[in-house]
Amino acid sequence: MREQSARGRDEQLPSPLEQADDGIVAGRAADGDVAAFSVIVRRYTPMMRASTRRILNGSAEVDDVVQEAFVTAWQRLPELEDPRKLRSWLMRIVGRKALDRLRASRPQVSTADIDHPAPAHAAPSRVAETRAGVDALDAALQRLTDAERECWVLREVGGYSYDEIGEAMDVPVTTVRGLLARARKHIIVRMEEWR
Structure with missing residues (x-):
């Protein structure tokens, strides 16, 4: 019984990678660590979705834009100069993707x-x-x-x-x-x- 309750507590404790700061997680992800990138995705998806929803006015394309942003982030993560600035870097990527989607969906009409x-x-x-x-x-x-x-x-x-x-x-x-x-x-x- 004690063994089962101890195992249950271990499953609830966050991993050291989950508790690591952005600099460490981003650095490991830049080196190709998929588990570290998964932590980034779990950590920042809610914030990126909220920001995208605000730009696209609740469009059904929010999840697509966030996913595109994460694909771009994964590809460009080695280019991130300061891994501690991961949050603002991700927000810039998703913001640009959302604005691109917004521009593409609106007809270009001159006044x-x-x-x-x-x-x-x-x-x-x-x-x-x-x-x-x-x-x-x-x-x-x-x-x-x-x-x-x-x-x-x-x-x-x-x-x-x-x-x-x-x-x-x-x-x-x-x-x-x-x-x-x-x-x-x-x-x-x-x-x-x-x-």
């Missing part, structure tokens, strides 16, 4: 192609003014650098926090602030006549 209906009581001049304003915003966005435009869209359209934008774009929050400041300044100058 110039969208017919913005005006209220029935609006005069034709008001409709023309609205369309011209949208065209001006589209032109202002096109003159931004790719990084500024992506940062502005993630913040103003996607509602991302500065930290989330930094993770998605793989840049520090200070860079996010700078990109947004330049983008906003450019748009304000370009849209001055529409205020």
